Amino acid sequence: MRARPVLYSYFRSSCSWRVRIALALKGIDYETIPINLVKDGGQQFSEEFQTLNPMKQVPTLKIDGITIGQSLAIVEYLEETRPTPRLLPQDPKKKAIVRMISDLIASGIQPLQNLSVLKQVGQENQLPWAQGAITSGFNALEQILQSTAGKYCVGDEVSMADVCLVPQVANAERFKVDLSHYPTISHINKTLLALEAFQVSHPCRQPDTPAELRA
Amino acid sequence: MRARPVLYSYFRSSCSWRVRIALALKGIDYETIPINLVKDGGQQFSEEFQTLNPMKQVPTLKIDGITIGQSLAIVEYLEETRPTPRLLPQDPKKKAIVRMISDLIASGIQPLQNLSVLKQVGQENQLPWAQGAITSGFNALEQILQSTAGKYCVGDEVSMADVCLVPQVANAERFKVDLSHYPTISHINKTLLALEAFQVSHPCRQPDTPAELRA
Incomplete structure (x- = not known):
C-alpha cells in the first residue's frame, strides 16, 4: 500500500492551491503540513524546510518516496502516476x-x-x-x-x-x-x-x- | 510531408535559446524569423506578432498547423511528437x-x-x-x-x-x-x-x- 502523500502548503499560496485542486480532482487522500509564509519571519526559511525545498517555496509534495517542488512539476507527476481523471488531453x-x-x-x-x-x-x-x-x-x-x-x-x-x-x-x-x-x-x-x-x-x-x- | 517549423526567436532571448537547443538536439530543421526585442521599440509589440503570441514574447513556434508560445510547452510538444532523442527520462x-x-x-x-x-x-x-x-x-x-x-x-x-x-x-x-x-x-x-x-x-x-x- 502506498503511504499517504504529504503536502507542504500555505492556505493563501496560489501555487499550493493549484496542487490542492489537482489532488482533489484525482481523489488523492493526503496530509497537509502548513508552512506559514509570514509568521515567524516566514516558516519556509527554517532549516528543516529548506532541506525539503531549497527554493524555500510551497507547495512541496512528498509522494512515493520522493520530494517534488514546483507546482506544475507536481501536477505532471500526479498525471503520470494517477492518470484518472486526466488533466491533460490525449491529443x-x-x-x-x-x-x-x-x-x-x-x-x-x-x-x-x-x-x-x-x-x-x-x-x-x-x-x-x-x-x-x-x-x-x-x-x-x-x-x-x-x-x-x-x-x-x-x-x-x-x-x-x-x-x-x-x-x-x-x-x-x-x-x-x-x-x-x-x-x-x-x-x-x-x-x-x-x-x-x-x-x-x-x-x-x-x-x-x-x-x-x-x- | 510535414512543413518546416517556423521559430520566432531573438538571438539573446534565453527562452528562445531553450527551444533552439531542443530543436537542435532532436535534429529538427526549422526556419528562424527574428523578432528584435529592442529595435523599433520592440518588434514583439507589432500587431502582426501579437496575433501569433498575445503575450508579446519569444519564442513562438509554428509547427504542424498550430502556434505554440511558452518555451517549455514547446519543448514538451516536441518531446511528444518527435520523441527521439528523449529529453525526459522514462522513469x-x-x-x-x-x-x-x-x-x-x-x-x-x-x-x-x-x-x-x-x-x-x-x-x-x-x-x-x-x-x-x-x-x-x-x-x-x-x-x-x-x-x-x-x-x-x-x-x-x-x-x-x-x-x-x-x-x-x-x-x-x-x-x-x-x-x-x-x-x-x-x-x-x-x-x-x-x-x-x-x-x-x-x-x-x-x-x-x-x-x-x-x-
Whole structure:
C-alpha cells in the first residue's frame, strides 16, 4: 500500500492551491503540513524546510518516496502516476495548448506578483506592480481563451490550465484588478468554482486558514 | 510531408535559446524569423506578432498547423511528437525531477530578470535586481544538482533541465553573477557547451546576431 502523500502548503499560496485542486480532482487522500509564509519571519526559511525545498517555496509534495517542488512539476507527476481523471488531453496539440496556458500563468504572471517580489518593490508600489503583472497577463489570456475555451479553458474537460486559472483569478481579486475586462476568464472561473474539487481546495477551507477568513 | 517549423526567436532571448537547443538536439530543421526585442521599440509589440503570441514574447513556434508560445510547452510538444532523442527520462520519478529543475529556472528565476521586468525597476536597480533573482535561484539549484547530477543535470542523459540550465547560466554571466559559488552548475554548463546542439543554437551564431557579437 502506498503511504499517504504529504503536502507542504500555505492556505493563501496560489501555487499550493493549484496542487490542492489537482489532488482533489484525482481523489488523492493526503496530509497537509502548513508552512506559514509570514509568521515567524516566514516558516519556509527554517532549516528543516529548506532541506525539503531549497527554493524555500510551497507547495512541496512528498509522494512515493520522493520530494517534488514546483507546482506544475507536481501536477505532471500526479498525471503520470494517477492518470484518472486526466488533466491533460490525449491529443498532443490540445495538450500543448493546455501547457501553454498553464505556463503563461505559472511563468508569465504569478512569479511577478508573488510575496517575495512584492517585498522588494516597496510597500507603496506593491499594488500597481501586482496589478500591472496580472493585467498584462490577463490581456493575453483573455484573447487566447476566446479561441480555446469551451466550458473550461480548453474545450469541455477540466485540465491543468483550469488548475492554474482559478488561483490566479483569486490573486487578481485580492489585488483589486477590474475583472469586467475579462469576460471569458470570469465566466470560466465561475463555472470552475462550482466544482467540488475547487471548493474543498479553496484557501478559505484549509487546515491553516485563520478563523476570520474561513467560509 | 510535414512543413518546416517556423521559430520566432531573438538571438539573446534565453527562452528562445531553450527551444533552439531542443530543436537542435532532436535534429529538427526549422526556419528562424527574428523578432528584435529592442529595435523599433520592440518588434514583439507589432500587431502582426501579437496575433501569433498575445503575450508579446519569444519564442513562438509554428509547427504542424498550430502556434505554440511558452518555451517549455514547446519543448514538451516536441518531446511528444518527435520523441527521439528523449529529453525526459522514462522513469516518472526522474521525469518529475527534470521538470522540477526546469520549472525552477523557467518560473523561479528567468521571469524575474527578463527585459520587461528590468525596465520596470529602473536603470540603476537593474543589475542588483537581476543578480538577486539569479543568486537566490542558483543557491537552490546548486544544492539540488549536488544530489541529482551525473554528467548532466539529472544523471548522464541530456534532458529538458539542461536545455534550461545553459541559457540561464549565460544570463548569469551577462549580469556578472560570481559563478565560483556554483561549482556543480558551472561544471555541467561547461560539459553541455561542448555539445554541438548547444553550440549551433548559441546566441552568438544566430541569423539575427549582430556582426560584432558573432563567434
